[in-house]
Amino acid sequence: MSIRRFVRGTVPWDQLEAVASEVGERYGQEAVRVEFLDADNWLSTPCVMNERWFVKVVTGQNALVHALFTGARNLGAFSSGTEGFFEPFDGPVEMAEHELEATRKLRALGLNAPRPVEAFEVDGLGVLVLEYLPEFEPLDALPPDEVESHLPELFEALAVMHANGVAHGDLRGENVLVYEGDLYFIDATNVAEDGLAGARAYDLASALAALEPLVGEKAVVEAALEHYDPGGEQSRTRSENATALLEAEDFLSFVQVRPDHTFDATALNGEIEKAASADEHASR
Structure with missing residues (x-):
């Protein structure tokens, strides 16, 4: 067995x-x-x-x-x-x-x-x-161009969760369903309230890890920089979002050992570091 x-x-x-x-x-x-x-x-x-x-x-x-x-x-x-x-x-x-x-x-x-x-x-x-949502498809079953078109909605939804004290805890492609052109979220897990800061970084790491094999590291990191804004109404700068990505990077090695995540950690780490370096240079 x-x-x-x-x-x-x-x-x-x-x-x-x-x-x-x-x-x-x-x-x-x-x-x-x-x-x-x-x-x-x-x-x-x-x-x-x-x-x-x-x-x-x-x-x-x-x-x-x-x-x-x-x-x-x-x-x-x-x-x-x-x-x-x-x-x-x-x-x-x-x-x-x-x-x-x-x-x-x-x-x-x-x-x-x-x-x-x-x-x-x-x-x-x-x-x-x-x-029951008839004729849904898991996000990771879609062609790459369709997945990429949903990146803004996914990172914006993640930002809404985090801005309101909610963490998903198990964000994977199969836990994001596409139904009638919109994203639906399922299978949220149990996260301690006093651990929300770490859980948010873990959520973001899980999203990056789930999406990198589908659209590539450049597209997913750029989408996170542009659309992951837990403050709402574009209140955060790209530099602040780059900091959030660096915090998420700390969890990528942890996500990598899970049997339900397969991604290029080296490429993803490199793209995050590149984005953080570019935004640091631009802010000087």
């Missing part, structure tokens, strides 16, 4: 039937058709029910794996010179409840996210229900 299959685990069929039955009862459905998604998701079993609800089923093993990942991420944060800022959950139900609340927070900020429906427990499983 591969390590990926082990950490993902499986949900017994009788429990999945119980979840589908509960969804049908809650939403007045005589029958429930379940379609499982081919997603690289280690922390839940995602599926679509009756082409109306996006459902995540979270097991105790998923919660255990999340706790192990959280410990490893916090060790990585320590290695980057800051205290750990990821927080674990008490169990699968808490994981589902957190993502529901995180989705509500994103929407309250005016950002796109699937409409949250509810979170509940079935046979010890955590069940999260969101609206």
Whole structure:
């Protein structure tokens, strides 16, 4: 058995039937058709029910794996010179409840996210229900020119989160969906409030790492310099944004060891250093 299959685990069929039955009862459905998604998701079993609800089923093993990942991420944060800022959950139900609340927070900020429906427990499983976005595509599945056209929106959305005390914590191409031409954000993780400064830098590092293989280091660094403005209304200068990129650079080696990020760290580091040097020279 591969390590990926082990950490993902499986949900017994009788429990999945119980979840589908509960969804049908809650939403007045005589029958429930379940379609499982081919997603690289280690922390839940995602599926679509009756082409109306996006459902995540979270097991105790998923919660255990999340706790192990959280410990490893916090060790990585320590290695980057800051205290750990990821927080674990008490169990699968808490994981589902957190993502529901995180989705509500994103929407309250005016950002796109699937409409949250509810979170509940079935046979010890955590069940999260969101609206289903038909015909969406993950950002990392688009052609490079289309990805590049979405860079301003992505960095502006990240700036809105950070300006309002919210960090995503798990920004990857597959956690940014493109639906009807707009970006939708999913799978925000649990970040401690007293660790927001480090979490923001980590978010920015994750965005750079996720986008570099898709559009190249020059395009992604330039987009961050132009559009990542947590103060809003272009209140920050390129030099200040270059400083933010240097802070994010401290986390790139940490992001690089994650199995879900593959990027050219040397090229990205070099482009950040070049941009910071150019802005320092221009400000003299």
